[in-house]
Structure formats: C-alpha cells, structure tokens
Amino acid sequence: MKPKPINICIVEDDLMYSSVLVHFLSLNPDYAVKKFTSAKDFLNDIHEKPDIVTLDYTLPDSTGDQLLAQIKELSPDSKVIIISGQEDIKVAIDLFKKGAHDYIVKDADTQERLWMAIQNLRENIELKQELQSLQHEVEKKYNFQKAVIGNSPVMKEVFSLMEKASSTSITVSITGETGTGKDLVAKTIHFNSERKKLPFVAINVAAIPRDLLESELFGHEKGSFTGATSRRLGKFEEAHKGTLFLDEIGEMDVNMQAKLLRVLQEKEITRVGGNEIIKINVRIIVATHRNLPEEIKKGKFREDLYYRLLGLTIQLPPLRKRGNDIILIAKHFIDLFCTENSLGKKNLSVEAKKKLMIYPFPGNIRELRSIVELACVMADGEEIDENHLQINHIGENNFSTGGAAHTLRQYNIQLIQYYLDNNEYDVIEVAKKLDIGKSTLYRMINNNELKLYKNTVRQMHDER
Amino acid sequence: MNAKRLYNLTNLEAVANGDKDFIKKMVTLFLQNTPAQSAELLKACTEENWQQVYFLAHKMKASINLVDIDLLKEEIKKVEANAKTRTELEMLHPAVEHIYKIIFNAAEQMKEDFDI
Numbered sequence: 058m059k060p061k062p063i064n065i066c067i068v069e070d071d072l073m074y075s076s077v078l079v080h081f082l083s084l085n086p087d088y089a090v091k092k093f094t095s096a097k098d099f100l101n102d103i104h105e106k107p108d109i110v111t112l113d114y115t116l117p118d119s120t121g122d123q124l125l126a127q128i129k130e131l132s133p134d135s136k137v138i139i140i141s142g143q144e145d146i147k148v149a150i151d152l153f154k155k156g157a158h159d160y161i162v163k164d165a166d167t168q169e170r171l172w173m174a175i176q177n178l179r180e181n182i183e184l185k186q187e188l189q190s191l192q193h194e195v196e197k198k199y200n201f202q203k204a205v206i207g208n209s210p211v212m213k214e215v216f217s218l219m220e221k222a223s224s225t226s227i228t229v230s231i232t233g234e235t236g237t238g239k240d241l242v243a244k245t246i247h248f249n250s251e252r253k254k255l256p257f258v259a260i261n262v263a264a265i266p267r268d269l270l271e272s273e274l275f276g277h278e279k280g281s282f283t284g285a286t287s288r289r290l291g292k293f294e295e296a297h298k299g300t301l302f303l304d305e306i307g308e309m310d311v312n313m314q315a316k317l318l319r320v321l322q323e324k325e326i327t328r329v330g331g332n333e334i335i336k337i338n339v340r341i342i343v344a345t346h347r348n349l350p351e352e353i354k355k356g357k358f359r360e361d362l363y364y365r366l367l368g369l370t371i372q373l374p375p376l377r378k379r380g381n382d383i384i385l386i387a388k389h390f391i392d393l394f395c396t397e398n399s400l401g402k403k404n405l406s407v408e409a410k411k412k413l414m415i416y417p418f419p420g421n422i423r424e425l426r427s428i429v430e431l432a433c434v435m436a437d438g439e440e441i442d443e444n445h446l447q448i449n450h451i452g453e454n455n456f457s458t459g460g461a462a463h464t465l466r467q468y469n470i471q472l473i474q475y476y477l478d479n480n481e482y483d484v485i486e487v488a489k490k491l492d493i494g495k496s497t498l499y500r501m502i503n504n505n506e507l508k509l510y511k512n513t514v515r516q517m518h519d520e521r
Numbered sequence: 522m523n524a525k526r527l528y529n530l531t532n533l534e535a536v537a538n539g540d541k542d543f544i545k546k547m548v549t550l551f552l553q554n555t556p557a558q559s560a561e562l563l564k565a566c567t568e569e570n571w572q573q574v575y576f577l578a579h580k581m582k583a584s585i586n587l588v589d590i591d592l593l594k595e596e597i598k599k600v601e602a603n604a605k606t607r608t609e610l611e612m613l614h615p616a617v618e619h620i621y622k623i624i625f626n627a628a629e630q631m632k633e634d635f636d637i
Contacts (some may be wrong), residue, residue: 073550074583080543081536115579142579142601163583166534 059184062089063179067108068099068124069140070116074163078111078140081168083174096124106132108182109175114141114148129156135187136178138171192254198240199248204241206389207382211374215242218371223249230306230366231344233373236421239344240304242371247300252340255299260292263305270313272329275320281330293326293337300340306366307347307358318362341366376418376425377480383413386422387429391441394430403433408443415490416448418478470506473498482509526634529589547587548631555584559575559624562600566617574613575604580619590627607626 065088069075075092082090093099096119098444099110110128114121121139128135138159139152149160159174161167198204201216222229223246231239240259247257265273272282276291292301303309309317320326321341325334343366352358374405376383387405395403405413409432418424432445476487484502501507530544537543556582565573578601585593600616603609631637 071580071583072554073547076543076547076550077533077536080540084538115576142582163586165532165586440543448622 061184062087063109063175064105064107065109065111065175066099066102066479067092067111068094068116069111069113071113074113077086077168078171081172087179088175095119096127099124100127100131103131103135104124104302105130107135109136109138109178111138111140111171114143120228121211121396122152125152125155125157126362136182138174138178140167140171148172193474196248196253199245201245201249203463204245205238206386207379208385209329209374209382211378212382213334214373215373218369219246219249222246222369222371226250226252228366228368229371230368231371233344233346234350234375234419234421235346236257236423237373237375238422239304239346239373243300243302243342243344244306246342247302247340250300250340252299256296257300257302258292258296259302259304261304263308267310267313270309270314274317275326275328276331277329278331279314279330285330286327291326293320293339294335296339298338300342303341303343305345306343307345307349307352313358314362318359318365321362321365340515341368376421377416382408383418383425385427387413390426390429391433391482394433398433399437400433403436403439403441406440406442409441409446412443412446412448417490419477419479468503473501484509524630526630527590527623528631529591532589533587543612545635548635549637551584551588552628552631552637555581556624558584558627559621563617563621566613569610571604571607571610571613574617575601575618578604585624588627588631590623593623596620 066079069074079090079092082088096116112121125137136158139157140161142163144162161170187255231242233239274291276289276294277285279288325336349358349363353360386450428446432441435445480486484498485495488498533547558577562577578597582597596616606621
C-alpha cells in the first residue's frame with residue numbers, strides 16, 4: 058500500500074522565501090506542500106490538520122509563539138518547525154517549551170536543515186500513521202457484529218451484557234468452559250470501549266510460574282532478584298489507562314490474591330524491589346473456567362477478592378447450548394480458512410450439519426474450529442460431508458474401549474450416559490439429540506442404568 | 522553582461538534542480554518586491570522610524586541571502602540589529618542609502634540578464 062503523503066504547510070510572508078521552500082520540499086514526491094502568506098490564511102485551512110507546519114517567526118498579522126499556541130490548540134498532532142530570521146537562544150528555548158519541534162535560522166543552510174528536520178519527523182509521522190491504521194483494523198476486527206458470531210437467544214443476552222460492559226469501566230468477570238471465547242469477549246469489550254485507543258494487555262495467570270507472577274504484574278527494579286538485570290514494567294503499568302485482562306484468575310495463588318486485592322483497592326502498585334508508589338488507572342477484566350464460589354468454599358480463592366472482581370458477570374454458554382450458532386460459527390471458520398489457504402468456497406452438507414449439531418463439543422469453539430479446518434483440507438470438492446468431520450474427542454473412547462466385548466444394550470447405556478455427562482444431565486436435551494423418547498431415558502434412570510451425576514462422584518458415593 | 526555581477530544565483534540553482542522557470546520566477550519575485558522594500562527602507566530611515574527600519578531590514582535579509590548579494594549580507598544584518606537596539610543610529614542612513622543603491626543596480630543587472 059502506498060503511504061499517505063506527508064502534508065506540509067509553509068507559513069511565510071516572504072514570497073521569495075516561501076517559493077524556495079515549496080519548490081525545494083516538493084522535490085520529494087511523498088510531500089504535499091502548501092504555502093500561506095499570513096497567519097489568517099493558514100488558520101482558515103488548519104481543519105486539514107497538516108502533518109508539519111513550518112512557521113516564519115515574524116508574520117505581519119501574528120508572531121510565531123502566538124500562532125504556535127493556536128496550532129497546538131486546533132491541531133495538536135501537527136509538528137511545528139519555526140524558521141526565524143534571527144538566532145535567539147532564549148526565544149528558541151521558549152518555543153521548544155511551548156511545543157515547537159525545531160528552530161531553524163534562515164541562512165545558507167536552511168533548506169538542508171529543514172529537509173533533515175522533516176525527514177526525522179517523517180519517520181515519526183509514518184509510524185503514527187501505521188499505528189492508526191492498525192488501530193483501525195483492530196477496531197474493525199473487534200466490531201461486535203463481526204467479532205462474536207451467533208444469534209441464539211443465549212448469545213443475544215451475552216451481547217447485551219457486552220454492550221453494557223463497553224459503555225462503562227466496570228470490572229467484568231467472564232466465566233465459561235474452556236474454548237468458549239472468553240479472551241475474544243474481553244478484547245471485544247475493550248475495543249468497543251472508551252479505552253480502545255489505549256493498551257489492551259492480557260496475561261494468562263495459569264501460564265506464569267507462581268514465583269514470577271508478582272514481577273509480571275507489578276514489574277521489578279534492577280537487582281531486585283537474581284536475573285533482574287534491568288528495571289521492567291509490569292502488566293499494570295503497561296495497561297495504564299487501558300484494560301488489563303487477567304485470564305484464568307482462578308489459578309492465582311492465595312498469597313498473590315492478597316497482593317492483587319490491595320492493588321485493586323488502593324489503585325497503586327510498587328514494583329518488586331522498589332519503594333516508589335505508582336498510581337494506576339486500569340480497567341480490569343477477569344476470566345476463569347472455574348466456579349469461583351466453589352473455590353472459595355475450598356479455601357482456594359479469597360472471598361474479598363471475589364467480590365472485588367465480580368463486577369458485571371458474563372457467563373458464556375458452552376457451544377452445545379447455542380443451537381444453530383454451531384453452524385454459523387462453522388461456516389465462518391470454513392470461509393476464513395478457505396480464504397487464507399486459497400481453497401475456494403466450501404459448504405457443509407446436510408449430513409455434516411447434523412453431525413455437528415449432535416456432537417457435544419467438550420472443547421467448544423476451539424474444537425469446532427479444528428474439526429472444520431481439518432474437514433476443509435480433507436474435502437476435495439466444494440462440499441464437506443459428514444465423513445470429512447473427524448471427531449476425535451478423547452471422551453468418545455469412553456464407550457468404545459475397555460477391552461471386554463459389550464452387548465448393544467451396554468453400548469447404548471454408555472453412549473447415553475456420555476451425552477448426559479456432557480449436557481448437564483438435561484434429559485430432554487439428550488433425548489432430542491439422540492432422537493429417542495424421553496420416557497425411555499427416565500425409565501433407564503429409574504432402573505439405575507443411567508445416573509444423573511458424574512461417574513467420579515458416583516464411584517466415591519458407591520465406595521462409601 | 523560586461524560588469525561584475527552583484528548577485529549570484531548558485532544557491533538558487535541548486536534548489537531549482539535544473540528548473541529554469543523556477544529561477545526566472547524567483548528573479549521576477551525579487552524584482553517585484555525587493556527594490557520597493559529598499560525604497561520603503563530608505564523612507565523609514567529618513568523619517569527615523571526605527572521599528573519600521575528593523576522590520577524591513579529583517580524581511581529583506583532573506584531575499585538578499587537568496588540571490589546572494591554578497592556586498593549587502595553583513596550590512597543588512599547590522600542595519601537590522603542597530604535599528605532593533607537603537608544603537609549606532611548615525612550609521613544607519615549611509616548604510617541604507619548604500620543598500621538602496623546596490624539593490625537598484627543588482628535589479629538592473631537581473632533585468633538585463635533575464636531579459637525582463
């Protein structure tokens with residue numbers, strides 16, 4: 058992509074001098090140069106937000122410092138280079154303090170010095186343009202409608218909560234099984250909030266060794282521990298004025314929880330090995346696949362921290378509860394994968410859709426994505442059929458192994474139990490998915506052939 | 522083009538990068554503005570309007586440097602500085618007269634050289 062030209066305005070009442078500057082700078086095809094002979098004319102055009110302004114210090118209708126102040130107010134991102142007929146250090150220092158980027162004296166070398174000054178600023182401007190373009194891309198990517206796919210009633214409720222979360226800075230806690238898209242929801246909330254132009258910093262608590270987590274979160278001073286060879290900023294400081302996403306918060310060590318609680322209450326941190334108190338302004342989003350109230354009962358999670366973090370709770374449903382969203386999401390991943398890999402358009406057959414709809418997806422969206430991406434590779438034609446969908450969930454072997462031969466009835470019982478285990482023991486849901494009568498299931502439950510609780514619990518219960 | 526030229530366009534030619542029209546445009550701008558400014562400078566000096574002398578000398582300095590009138594480069598700076606600080610005022614009148622004369626002669630040379 059061709060870079061945007063650098064817009065330069067020359068404000069200079071000397072017609073000869075301004076013509077020289079325009080001609081000289083226009084030699085570079087990347088520069089779009091305009092000249093103005095008075096402050097008034099230039100201010101009429103300042104809504105164009107030039108990248109660079111070269112300003113004659115003495116103008117008939119203004120002085121350099123007056124016009125500099127107006128530019129800083131009306132177009133704060135414009136870089137200002139003062140070109141003065143006199144070398145006056147005091148004036149130059151004063152102008153630098155007021156936001157000028159350079160001060161060049163009119164002499165035989167002015168053009169070259171101006172060229173160099175603009176080259177230096179140009180790198181800075183191009184980086185900024187690149188950053189803005191990336192920010193725009195990210196904003197588009199995390200647009201509510203595009204980022205999180207689904208129109209099931211349960212997801213409509215989630216979208217409503219996400220919108221509420223985006224319009225305030227309330228702490229958000231996202232819960233849901235592994236692979237339900239907690240991190241995507243956190244990013245979408247951030248990139249639709251007022252903080253969207255500021256950092257989104259994510260840390261997976263479970264992935265950081267316990268001893269290093271404090272330093273990761275709060276930073277450390279040089280020499281504070283073996284290996285701390287220089288000062289390092291922590292995630293809280295990195296996320297200043299933005300959002301800090303603490304993923305898998307349920308895995309945090311209890312001692313660390315106490316430190317985190319203090320930081321959230323005081324809104325200030327101290328780097329490991331340091332004394333300086335640093336104020337922080339960070340929006341917190343946490344996520345966990347654990348049931349935190351249960352963890353509190355077990356003494357693994359602090360109740361005070363739980364209430365501090367609770368804020369707005371968003372419970373992400375497992376994929377198996379999202380009905381037709383499964384097909385919408387599968388189509389999205391198929392289109393994405395086929396585009397990225399130049400595979401042409403592919404569609405799911407009716408049988409393939411049925412197969413996806415009855416599978417419980419214990420790995421949720423992450424698992425669905427893997428299954429359909431592999432299917433795209435396996436399908437030679439435009440259609441993905443049920444045989445291309447290779448479902449290899451480890452749990453499936455539960456009812457096909459064991460060494461001993463089983464009767465058909467025993468296989469049926471194991472299969473139904475597996476579906477009950479993975480559908481929160483929702484008899485009606487399982488009956489629908491397996492296309493059998495719910496009264497059949499209730500009869501099998503009454504006969505103790507099926508259990509409405511986990512096998513592990515059942516085993517413990519049986520052992521007593 | 523017999524007399525020694527009072528001006529030198531080497532610097533402008535470097536900026537022009539081979540664009541002869543640009544050079545002619547610059548000479549035209551000089552002829553349109555600088556002789557008139559030097560006349561105003563002389564008038565302001567006669568009227569002892571030192572603020573105006575400072576302002577005009579400041580403005581003319583850039584044009585004199587651009588067409589590289591070597592004879593005037595230091596003199597115009599001195600006029601500008603003295604008018605600003607109101608010092609050595611007695612030197613201003615003869616200096617400004619000299620500037621007016623040299624600008625006039627340089628302008629005549631340019632008209633001849635560029636057939637304007």
